[in-house]
Amino acid sequence: MKTPSADTPLSLAEAEPIVRAAVEEGALGRAEAERLGASLGDPAVHAALCEGGLESKRRGHGERVSFSRNIFVPLTNLCRDRCAYCTFAKPPDSPEARTYTLAEVADLVKGGLATGCIEALFCLGDKPEVAYASHRAWLAERGYDTTTDLLEEACRATFEAGMLPHTNAGILTAEEMERLRPWNASMGLMLESTSGRLRGKGMPHRYAPDKEPALRIRMHEEAGELRIPFTSGILLGIGETVAERVDTLLEIRRLDDRWGHIQEAIIQPFHPKPGIDMRYVAALPDAEVAGWVALARLVLGPRANVQAPPNLAPEVLEMLLHAGVSDWGGVSPVTLDFINPEAPWPTLAELESRTRAGGARLVERLPVYPQHLARPEFVHPRVHEACRSAADAEGWVRRVSGHGADPGREAA
Ligand code: SF4
Numbered sequence: 001m002k003t004p005s006a007d008t009p010l011s012l013a014e015a016e017p018i019v020r021a022a023v024e025e026g027a028l029g030r031a032e033a034e035r036l037g038a039s040l041g042d043p044a045v046h047a048a049l050c051e052g053g054l055e056s057k058r059r060g061h062g063e064r065v066s067f068s069r070n071i072f073v074p075l076t077n078l079c080r081d082r083c084a085y086c087t088f089a090k091p092p093d094s095p096e097a098r099t100y101t102l103a104e105v106a107d108l109v110k111g112g113l114a115t116g117c118i119e120a121l122f123c124l125g126d127k128p129e130v131a132y133a134s135h136r137a138w139l140a141e142r143g144y145d146t147t148t149d150l151l152e153e154a155c156r157a158t159f160e161a162g163m164l165p166h167t168n169a170g171i172l173t174a175e176e177m178e179r180l181r182p183w184n185a186s187m188g189l190m191l192e193s194t195s196g197r198l199r200g201k202g203m204p205h206r207y208a209p210d211k212e213p214a215l216r217i218r219m220h221e222e223a224g225e226l227r228i229p230f231t232s233g234i235l236l237g238i239g240e241t242v243a244e245r246v247d248t249l250l251e252i253r254r255l256d257d258r259w260g261h262i263q264e265a266i267i268q269p270f271h272p273k274p275g276i277d278m279r280y281v282a283a284l285p286d287a288e289v290a291g292w293v294a295l296a297r298l299v300l301g302p303r304a305n306v307q308a309p310p311n312l313a314p315e316v317l318e319m320l321l322h323a324g325v326s327d328w329g330g331v332s333p334v335t336l337d338f339i340n341p342e343a344p345w346p347t348l349a350e351l352e353s354r355t356r357a358g359g360a361r362l363v364e365r366l367p368v369y370p371q372h373l374a375r376p377e378f379v380h381p382r383v384h385e386a387c388r389s390a391a392d393a394e395g396w397v398r399r400v401s402g403h404g405a406d407p408g409r410e411a412a
Contacts, residue, residue, distance in 0.1 A: 053294025053324030060302030079125025126170030188231030224259025233266030297324035321358030370395025
């Protein structure tokens with residue numbers, strides 16, 4: 001008998017036992033994941049897969065779905081890369097180009113503290129000083145050699161002001177991560193895709209040397225070696241194949257199996273926007289995104305934190321919940337999502353009621369999840385102490401009387 005190829009869709013009768021086995025065993029294999037991925041267009045298979053995703057999530061997380069109340073600090077929107085889907089990065093001659101001074105960061109932090117935010121998400125372009133002399137001069141005027149020098153100071157000041165930084169600054173060396181670790185509760189880098197094909201001619205990472213998969217995997221490995229709770233994730237809909245998506249999820253699983261440091265995996269869909277090279281590329285249908293949430297859940301296992309940003313699929317939060325999502329990521333009452341500024345955050349009240357309507361219970365987390373907080377070797381002692389003072393006995397955010405009633409962390 002001929003063996004079906006990886007992209008042959010499954011019938012419902014074939015899909016159901018595969019999903020059941022994945023729920024029971026906690027780790028879907030490559031061939032099965034590829035065939036399920038190729039079958040998402042069949043509503044019956046899609047429903048069975050999402051049911052399996054939800055069952056697996058319930059086994060690992062019960063009814064709980066977490067979020068982090070945060071501010072987004074776009075320390076610089078200059079970047080040496082040019083990804084074809086990015087609206088965040090600006091060239092230095094753009095009127096929108098901006099690098100924050102420490103005083104400007106302090107203003108954002110003040111707003112965050114006043115509204116009970118705990119996490120300061122530092123998200124910035126990749127090594128702009130390599131590409132732009134004007135940025136090198138801007139840094140030099142303020143006594144910095146590199147953007148990481150500025151970032152380290154900003155993280156330190158933010159921590160000392162009473163918030164917990166989480167940094168995603170693109171590719172960092174092990175030495176740079178070591179410098180940032182004493183001020184960060186966790187760090188991250190979207191793996192995005194293990195596909196080197198996306199760096200080819202006409203592809204979205206053609207002019208983005210930092211999107212070389214080997215470099216990104218190496219940084220994940222080094223973060224593991226340094227014992228940094230690490231956020232990773234996959235970007236959907238930028239030209240990758242089903243097999244490449246599955247490969248990316250399996251790579252995230254391999255990294256976590258090796259180092260135990262992957263604190264969450266973000267399932268992030270590409271959205272076309274005016275002005276980008278990929279403006280005419282259609283977004284993935286929401287149902288397909290939910291299907292990949294379920295697949296990620298079955299590949300990564302019941303205890304993994306699978307995150308979907310609620311502002312990128314506001315119409316279908318319930319569908320994402322029913323596919324096995326366990327975290328909404330950072331949601332800010334103060335700042336925009338500077339990566340997707342056209343997509344407003346839901347209010348926390350809305351997020352809570354939509355989560356409840358989806359059969360789950362919203363809980364607030366720190367920028368480090370309880371499972372890494374419980375292992376002190378994963379967090380610098382100074383940051384660990386600050387995290388513990390903001391957390392309840394289980395490691396979730398402790399508020400004096402309910403969400404938002406207390407401005408968060410009581411002591412740094
Ligand atoms: S590396 Fe990030 S900030 Fe830079 S162009 Fe690509 S997506 Fe934009």
